[in-house]
Amino acid sequence: MKLKLILSTLAIALASVTYAQTFECLDKSALIEVDLNSYNSAQIDISNLLGSDLFLEWDAFDNTLNPGWDIALCDYTSCYTGIPDSGTMTTLPGGINAFFKINVNPYDALDSGEVSFSVYDAKTMVADTVTFKVVAKNNVGIRSVENDAPIDLYPNPAKDNLNFTNVSKSTKVDIYSVDGQHIASEIISNSNSGFSVAYLNTGVYFAVIKEQSKTIRFTISN
Numbered sequence: 001m002k003l004k005l006i007l008s009t010l011a012i013a014l015a016s017v018t019y020a021q022t023f024e025c026l027d028k029s030a031l032i033e034v035d036l037n038s039y040n041s042a043q044i045d046i047s048n049l050l051g052s053d054l055f056l057e058w059d060a061f062d063n064t065l066n067p068g069w070d071i072a073l074c075d076y077t078s079c080y081t082g083i084p085d086s087g088t089m090t091t092l093p094g095g096i097n098a099f100f101k102i103n104v105n106p107y108d109a110l111d112s113g114e115v116s117f118s119v120y121d122a123k124t125m126v127a128d129t130v131t132f133k134v135v136a137k138n139n140v141g142i143r144s145v146e147n148d149a150p151i152d153l154y155p156n157p158a159k160d161n162l163n164f165t166n167v168s169k170s171t172k173v174d175i176y177s178v179d180g181q182h183i184a185s186e187i188i189s190n191s192n193s194g195f196s197v198a199y200l201n202t203g204v205y206f207a208v209i210k211e212q213s214k215t216i217r218f219t220i221s222n
Contacts, residue, residue, distance in 0.1 A: 022050050022121045023098075029131045034104050036138055039070075041103040044130045046119065054092040055122040058100075060085055064113035065134060067180035068206040068215030070105040082180055083115055088122075106136035107208070109215040151214045153194070153207060157221035162207070163194035171209060178204045 024047045034040035048054045058075065060083050065071060073080045076098040077090040092098055100117060112135045120127035152165050164173070167188050173195075175183040183205070186195040200220045207216045 021126060022054060022124060023048055023056065023128070025119065025128045025130050027130070029133065032102065032104055032132060032134045034106055034134065034136055036106055036108050036110065036136060039103060039105045041101060042132060043099050043101040046098040046100070048092050048095060048097055051094045053094065056089040056092065056098060056119055057122045058087050058089070058117045058119040061116050061118065063115040063180070065115055065180070066106065066109050066111040066113055066215070067176040067178060068107065068109045068208045069136070070107065070210070072103045074101040075099070100130060102132050104134050107210070107215050110136050110138055112136065151209065151212060151216070153216050153218055157219040158197055159221060160196060160198045161194055162197045162218065164188055167209065168211070171211060174208045174210070175200070176206045176208060178206070
């Protein structure tokens with residue numbers, strides 16, 4: 001009976017253990033306002049409160065950023081194209097701070113979105129959350145398009161082939177899923193031509209022509 005009481009008391013004590021905060025996100029959110037066809041960035045700093053090594057990991061969630069945007073994420077010493085689902089930061093020595101930094105070029109996709117990160121101490125699992133909000137703005141002074149014939153694609157919805165109008169010879173087209181996954185890269189041999197998309201599953205996709213700063217949403221219907 002006495003042993004059971006000791007074990008019960010120990011279990012309660014362990015359950016009530018709380019860990020001190022080992023890091024601090026100096027901002028909870030950051031806003032990136034960026035003109036079309038230009039770059040802008042924002043950074044959220046993370047303060048290392050320990051006098052020893054800090055091991056941080058993170059998970060991304062609620063990502064509504066346009067998959068047709070050119071997005072880069074950096075976290076202390078690592079940089080990624082796009083937003084990965086998760087990551088592990090390089091070990092931070094005592095007193096050294098970390099950060100999240102996002103760089104965005106929306107091309108000509110006028111849109112807004114956000115992404116959040118749950119960052120946590122891998123040893124204590126103490127966590128915090130930060131959010132980046134991005135708004136792409138239409139600055140008509142960036143470039144003149146008076147003499148540019150509009151780029152378009154057809155048919156939309158598509159089934160077997162996707163054709164483009166008013167594109168340059170040997171234009172590269174990157175295909176992205178609606179959740180931002182890069183599916184394929186295709187080359188258009190000449191103007192007013194296209195390529196097969198029979199390999200794509202039914203759903204919504206983005207065709208991104210980076211050379212001409214164009215993002216077009218299209219649907220595959222089988």
